[in-house]
Amino acid sequence: MKTTKPKKQRKRLHQAPLHERYRRFASPLSPELKGSHNTGSVPVRTGDTVRVMRGDYKGLEGKVTRVDRKNYRVFVEGVTREKVDGTSTPVPIHPSKVVITRLNLDDKWRKEALNRKGAGKKAELPEEKEEPKTSTESQGEEVKGQESGGT
Numbered sequence: 001m002k003t004t005k006p007k008k009q010r011k012r013l014h015q016a017p018l019h020e021r022y023r024r025f026a027s028p029l030s031p032e033l034k035g036s037h038n039t040g041s042v043p044v045r046t047g048d049t050v051r052v053m054r055g056d057y058k059g060l061e062g063k064v065t066r067v068d069r070k071n072y073r074v075f076v077e078g079v080t081r082e083k084v085d086g087t088s089t090p091v092p093i094h095p096s097k098v099v100i101t102r103l104n105l106d107d108k109w110r111k112e113a114l115n116r117k118g119a120g121k122k123a124e125l126p127e128e129k130e131e132p133k134t135s136t137e138s139q140g141e142e143v144k145g146q147e148s149g150g151t
Helices: 006-014 018-023 031-037 108-128 135-150
Strands: 026-028 041-043 049-052 061-068 073-082 088-093 098-102
Touching (some): 026 098, 031 098, 049 073, 061 088
Antiparallel strands (some): 073 088
């Protein structure tokens, strides 16, 4: 955000339009998905399989049945609370408290977005890696230098 004042940050969070709220719905990916997609987090969508990492329902895994952008909450299959009258109601969970274990890739735009997001990290990896000389290679060069300089 552009401001450091907490009051203004809260105001922008609660008054954000839906297309900005979508970006704030990002959840971390599981280690397996991080490796395969080269990205750390992706916005949660209906149909993704997630594991709850915090709270009373920690460890439960299920599909996301509904995404509530107005209140910044997701609803997971199997995460329910029983009411006094005996009926069960889904429990809302903040997207930062879940880890995505399986992505719903039915949407071609989401596949393209994942490729775009991971492509930058793929491009950086080969440039950063420089092969350092091993100790045997550097010793071999020193020996060659001594031999040619001595004669």
